[in-house]
Each structure stands twice: as C-alpha cells, then as structure tokens.
Amino acid sequence: MSGFGWMLVAFGCVGAGIAGYLFSLVVRERRLENRLKALPLNTPRHPADS
Amino acid sequence: MAAQPSTSRSSRNLRVLGVAAWGLLGLSLIFIFFVAREADDYPGGGPLQRIFYFHVPSAWVAYLAFAVVFISSIAYLRTAERRWDLLAHGSAEIGVLFTSLVLITGPIWARPAWGTWWQWDARLTSTLILWLTYLGYLFLRSLTRDPARSGRLAAVVGIVGFLDVPIVHFSVRWWRTLHPSGPTPADPTNSSGLGAGELLAFFTALIAFTLLFAWFLAMRVRIGRLADEVDRLEIDAGRASRVLTTEATEVPVAGT
Numbered sequence: 189m190s191g192f193g194w195m196l197v198a199f200g201c202v203g204a205g206i207a208g209y210l211f212s213l214v215v216r217e218r219r220l221e222n223r224l225k226a227l228p229l230n231t232p233r234h235p236a237d238s
Numbered sequence: 239m240a241a242q243p244s245t246s247r248s249s250r251n252l253r254v255l256g257v258a259a260w261g262l263l264g265l266s267l268i269f270i271f272f273v274a275r276e277a278d279d280y281p282g283g284g285p286l287q288r289i290f291y292f293h294v295p296s297a298w299v300a301y302l303a304f305a306v307v308f309i310s311s312i313a314y315l316r317t318a319e320r321r322w323d324l325l326a327h328g329s330a331e332i333g334v335l336f337t338s339l340v341l342i343t344g345p346i347w348a349r350p351a352w353g354t355w356w357q358w359d360a361r362l363t364s365t366l367i368l369w370l371t372y373l374g375y376l377f378l379r380s381l382t383r384d385p386a387r388s389g390r391l392a393a394v395v396g397i398v399g400f401l402d403v404p405i406v407h408f409s410v411r412w413w414r415t416l417h418p419s420g421p422t423p424a425d426p427t428n429s430s431g432l433g434a435g436e437l438l439a440f441f442t443a444l445i446a447f448t449l450l451f452a453w454f455l456a457m458r459v460r461i462g463r464l465a466d467e468v469d470r471l472e473i474d475a476g477r478a479s480r481v482l483t484t485e486a487t488e489v490p491v492a493g494t
Contacts, residue, residue, distance in 0.1 A: 189350070190285075191284050191285040191286035191350060192284075192285040194285075194286055194289070194346055194347070194349070194350050195285040195286055195288050195289055197346055198289040198292070198293075198342075198343045198346040198347065199288075199289075199292065201339065201342045201343060201346070202292045202296070202339050202342075202343060205335060205338060205339050205342070206335075206339075206450065209332075209335050209454065210454075213454070213457050213458065213461060216461050216465075217457075217460075217461050217464065220461065220464045220465055220468050221464075223468050223472070224464075224467075224468050224471070227468075227471050227472065227475050228475055228479075
C-alpha cells in the first residue's frame with residue numbers, strides 16, 4: 189500500500205475511535221434519560237430519608 | 239428549580255467547548271494537508287509522515303488523562319467525595335481510548351517506515367503496559383456494584399499506574415529505542431525538526447485534541463452524575479412503592 193493509503197487507514201482509525209466514543213456517550217445518556225422518564229412522577233420519599 | 243439556570247449554563251458551556259474542539263480539529267486537518275508541506279520531499283515525509291499529527295496529540299491526551307486520574311484518585315482517597323471518583327473514572331476511560339489510538343496509529347506508521355508492525359522496544363512496550371494497566375482499572379471498576387469500594391480500589395490502581403507515564407515519556411532517552419524522540423523545531427544545519435507550517439499544524443492539532451479531551455470528560459462526568467441520580471431515584475421509588483403496598487394491605491375495611 190502507498191504512504192497515502194496508510195495515512196488514510198490511520199486517520200480513519202482515529203476518526204472511528206473518536207466518533208465511536210462520542211456515540212457511546214450519547215447512547216449512555218439517552219438510556220439514563222429513558223430510565224429517568226420511566227420513574228413515577230412525584231415519588232413519595234421513604235420516611236427514613238426525610 | 240433553583241438549579242435550572244446553572245444547568246442550562248453548564249449545557250451551553252459544554253456546547254461551546256464541543257464546537258471549539260471540532261472547529262479546531264477541522265482547522266488542524268486543513269493545516270495538516272495544505273500548510274505543513276515542508277517535509278513532503280524528504281525520505282519518509284509526505285502522506286505517511288502526517289500520521290504524526292494525530293499520533294503525538296493522542297499520546298499527549300493520554301498522559302493528560304492519566305494525570306487527571308492520578309490527581310483525582312489522591313483527592314478521592316483523602317476526601318472520599320464522589321465527584322473525584324467520577325472525574326477519575328471518566329478520565330481513565332478517555333485515557334484508554336487515546337492510548338488505543340496511539341497503539342493503532344503507531345504500528346500503521348511503523349509497517350511502511352520500519353518494515354514491521356511492532357518492536358518490543360522500551361517506548362512501545364511501556365505504552366502497551368500503560369494501556370493494559372488502565373484497561374485493568376476499568377475492569378476492576380466493573381467487578382463490584384459498591385461505588386465506595388470500587389472507587390477506593392480503583393484509586394490505588396490509578397495512582398500506581400501513573401508511575402508508568404514518566405517511564406513511557408523518558409524511555410527514548412533512558413534506553414536505545416527505534417522510536418523517534420519528540421518533535422523539535424527545524425534545525426537548518428541538518429534539515430531535521432519541524433518547519434513553521436508543520437509546527438502550526440502540530441500545535442493546532444494538539445490544542446484541538448486537548449479541547450476534545452475536556453469536552454469528553456465534561457460529558458462523561460455529567461453522565462456519571464446522572465447515573466448516580468437515576469440509581470438513587472429508582473431506589474427511592476422502590477422503597478416508596480413497598481411502603482404504599484404495605485399501608486394498603488394494613489388499611490381496615492370501613493364498617494368492620
């Protein structure tokens with residue numbers, strides 16, 4: 189492979205790594221927001237916590 | 239409700255940081271391809287040499303991330319405050335990501351330049367050890383659900399693991415290695431070092447990667463806080479529903 193080809197592979201790996209991590213952050217945040225929405229509103233607190 | 243303005247301000251700051259990081263990353267690509275052309279005619283220069291502009295900033299961000307883990311871990315062991323643990327955990331995750339990028343881009347450059355993917359020399363081996371150490375750190379954190387226990391154990395690994403960072407950095411001076419030493423300004427006497435355009439591209443990429451690290455870390459810490467909050471609310475909801483069920487079964491039927 190030419191130097192240009194190797195460079196493209198390397199830049200592609202860096203881009204995929206950064207984009208992949210960003211995607212994982214977005215997915216994790218979305219899942220947590222869904223769990224938050226699934227909780228009953230105005231959940232009464234346990235007397236032991238008040 | 240009082241936390242609303244501060245939350246929206248932190249979201250705005252996060253967005254500004256993200257835009258700055260991606261903007262500078264785009265600018266660095268322009269500089270890498272259109273400005274940093276001094277070494278194009280040298281042997282080993284040209285497109286292959288451009289890998290360096292992402293390889294070295296990735297290594298710098300890995301050092302920075304593990305330094306944050308080191309400082310946050312010490313602070314966590316001293317204070318037992320959860321925020322330090324969240325910071326250390328997030329930073330270790332990002333450090334592992336960028337060390338992975340170093341370990342991927344290095345061999346891609348080495349194959350055509352050295353004729354081999356890998357050499358067991360001091361720089362490469364100590365970097366691999368660093369990566370494995372912090373991979374172990376993340377694995378350790380997933381072993382237990384008790385955040386205080388996993389935080390304490392991980393903090394010890396995070397502090398001890400950082401001892402490898404100076405070994406990685408100075409390995410090229412302490413031992414004979416194939417790996418080139420860090421970038422230096424141009425030396426006209428022997429045509430080595432980076433020219434003005436190359437330095438511009440390099441430092442732009444370095445700042446872009448640093449901002450990207452700060453952006454990722456801020457997002458990761460926010461997710462950590464949100465996870466803690468959701469866990470707490472779910473426990474509260476579970477306890478409250480048990481209380482309501484118990485009270486409902488204990489209510490006497492009217493008229494009896």
